[in-house]
Amino acid sequence: HYILKKEGGIILDDSHEIDYLRWLLDDKVRSVFCQIKKSKSLKAKSDSLALIQLKFQSGIIANLTIDYLRPYYERNCHIIGESGDMKWDFSIGQKSWKNYGSKVTTNVISRDLNKKTIQKKFTSFVNDMYIDESKDFLKSIIKDEKPKIDGWDGFQTLKIALACIKSSKENKVIKIQ
Helix, strand or coil: CHHHHCCCHHHHHCCHHHHHHHHHHCCCEEEEEEEEECCCCCCCCCCCEEEEEEEECCCCEEEEEEECCCCCCEEEEEEEECCEEEEEEEECCCCCCCCCCCEEEEEEEEEECCCCEEEEEEEEECCHHHHHHHHHHHHHHHCCCCCCCCHHHHHHHHHHHHHHHHHHHHCCCEECC
């Protein structure tokens, strides 16, 4: 994997988690604290496990665990709030994680304090997200429209990811300007 040879490996490769937290919370990250670990078994030059704490402008605190250590590809999110929680799971089986034509089931469970549970399952192809992203990008050029995600949005995520790398090196909280 190309990213295993570069500094900031897992943090730069899995910056999607930073993206979706920013979008879901519609909030700005104000500080980060990060600890990393390099796996000896992966023989990587870069970090393969990162524990990241993000503090948002509103006071919300988010914890991310991102890694190259799992035997298969998965993404998940667990949001815990004062009136309930919500879990999202996206997992590709071990045999099909490199096959972008594979079908995958996404599971979302929401529970409130009254123990009411809502569960939704969605099935899609792994490659659908990349196709949608490409279509949006081309549409923005052809129709001269703003894309859903632009370079400035990506720049904000990169600033946060670089602050995470700095935090891991200096072992301290880094403020985001």
